[in-house]
Amino acid sequence: MSAVAEAIAEGRVGERLWLYPNYHCNLRCTYCLTESAPGVPRRLLEPETILERAHEARALGFTGVGITGGEPFLLDWLPELLAELAQILPVIVLSNATLFTGRRLAALEPLGGLPIHIQISLDSAEPDANDEMRGSGNFAEVVAAIPELLRRGIGVRVATTLEDPASHDPAELDRLCELHRSLGVGDEDHVVRPVIRRGRAAAGGMGVPAGADELDPELTITADGAFASPFGPTVRAGALDTDLLVTRTTSPLAVPAGALVRALGGRAAGHDARLGIR
């Protein structure tokens, strides 16, 4: 077994390979790590590149693929790519779920029943509180989209990002849990995590600090290189953060994977799971 496969099997490096196909987004959330918005540099990964990395990931011992951004569903080719990725490894794709209407929703039909989960952001059961962070009308779009996806046999997870989960009003969180259950998403598919103080959140003085000591090592591929966490390739004042950069080389994938194991894979499994946001 290679050093990379061993580190993954022992939980010293995350079992999922993350990829950033793009950085642009139709929203402009107040805590966005990547300063995403409609007009930002897109930093695109081509679908062929993503598929090649996924094949390499499986050969190296990774057991899943994660797609994040930016809003990946702004890319017209994403549904087709997800169907192909799902033939290689189980997929989770992060989305704001505001684009799942009309032709974009229809394009998701073939994904039903495949090992694909769409993880959707929903921060509050109160429309105003949710929309304050994520933009006007977001709540209504999300609660409309979730049942549409489930109806098509597509797995849905709900991710809630809170300024401080520990001190958050439990009654409000209960109302949110009632809401996701009523939409058809069980508790096992609901994650609550803190705002990470990087990107736009750092500029706004929000969230908890998150560097190499706080985050689980999870190999993450972007157009700018390979990073040690999906929370690594963040953008602040238009500049890419490099504190969690592993290598500029992303192909062959064994190069950044090996470097990540050298840099962080010596830590005991779980030692860095403090933030619980894998």
Add this chain to the structure above:
Amino acid sequence: MAGVLVTPVEPAQAPLLARPHYREGGTSPLVSSLAHVPEALEVTMPFIATVLGPSAIAARTKELVILRTSARLECSYCVQTHSSVALDSGLSVAEVRALRGEESLEEAFPAEDERMLLGWVDAVAGTVDPVPAGAGVELREHFSEPEVVELTLLCAATVMLNRYCTALELPASPATLQRLAAEGLL
């Protein structure tokens, strides 16, 4: 501050593999430029440390090669940085000046082994023409085979660094410039 082509990577942004190369209070312009490509930094710095750093060959001898090569390649970063290192390695101000081409090399280096070595450096690094066949034969009178290999690799590695530092317009550190000013070597 690095030159116009590349901004130095600040300590707070140092990538994981680059962090061991960042010392308390800052790092060299060479490291803070290479940190943009951490996997290159990770192998380049140990290579430089092995080839340019302490080894079986005396520090004085190695600095003759490094400073003379850098002067021939007109790399101001390496000339300035290694003028300071050369002083630390026991060379006199007059010898440093001679290696930089500011005073007579013959007068500053009367010993035959050092003159032979400087001639070899000029043959290897002083021109883009091929190194003349047989140019290093006399070296073997004073240096063993492993020493010839090490000194030639040192000269060639210095050429690589000279071209890198000159192309990226890396500036010598303030501490180096202060030292050279005090010695009248700026």
